[in-house]
Amino acid sequence: MTIKDTPEEWEVRATDTPFVGGKTSVRTDDVVMPDGSVARRDYQVHPGSVAVLALDDEDRVLLIRQYRHPVRQRLWEIPAGLLDVPGENPLRAAQRELYEEAHVKAEDWRVLTDVYTTPGGCDEAVRIFLARGLSAVEGERFAAEHEETDMEHARVPVGELVRGVLAGELHNNCLVVGALSLVAAREGDGLDALRPAEAPWPARPFES
Template sequence: MPDGTVAARDYLVHPGSVAVVALDDEDRVTVIRQYRHPVRRELWEVPAGLLDVPGENPLHAAQRELYEEAHVKAEDWRVLTDLYPSPGGTDEAVRVFLARGLSDAEGDRYAVGEEEAHMLHARVPVAELVRAGLAGELQNTFLVLGVLALTVARAGDGLDALRPADAPWPARPFD
């Protein structure tokens, strides 16, 4: 503990994750609906995934996830926020990116399986996602927090003032 005493704690060691709030020119966010077995429900989410390789560049992971889950690419990337989603039970750290300048990815769609096989895709207006998040209709942390962070950033210094995509991330250093 910080004071030097010893306490036993169980927690999940996690490699870290990335999530992508992909915003199109019509002020809509790319979302997917995916089955999540631990909660026994399908949830609306933003594209997201694990940092599969130790030291993996989080931007590269985010670009991969946007391609794999939505078959989309983006020209402009920024950091919306960094967070620990459940620091009492895991050391998971998540970097949430904002992706703009969207276009369809080239080539074949990524071959999906298992829980990704039945994903639905949509583009939903930011205002509708904010309303649904505050009404308790959305439960995915990265979707709700991402659209709220997007809304706050726009109301403040603007999206161009967000940190660059390669900003340092002390929770998960990368090359």
């Protein structure tokens, strides 16, 4: 048996969108179950996101720290952002986020992993990139707003991140998945064997 996720779509008898926000919405679908019954499923409709695990020459990961109101915590995270434009190239979006949130650019980009953050209640798909060959971006910094005006930055050794994840001290989804995926990739075929930055992403098809 091949262990691989596969596309599938069950019949939807009725659908409604009771809430539409600035970036996301909530959808209610009446879905036909395998036994013929119909069950109502509510979920958040999300444009998708990208995240960047930026690794410097000293084997440190670039982190940002900001307040997240839904969980009432200030979290350490890796740079990330929404795919605001339908069909947007995820690599370009990731490069933009790394610049805007950290004022950094990278020479080498790979796909580290793709995840659904909470598939039981949201259709958000995230592509996490590995970025290496880091350097500062010249020129003016991006004008931050809202939570980002209070953002902190740090560069943390990979081993310290993994320790924090396993100790329950770090909770951001992309940081946790990215750090553990990095370690797994190193212990497997190596970082240079990761998928190219422009690898297809069926969850969020994009233009070249």
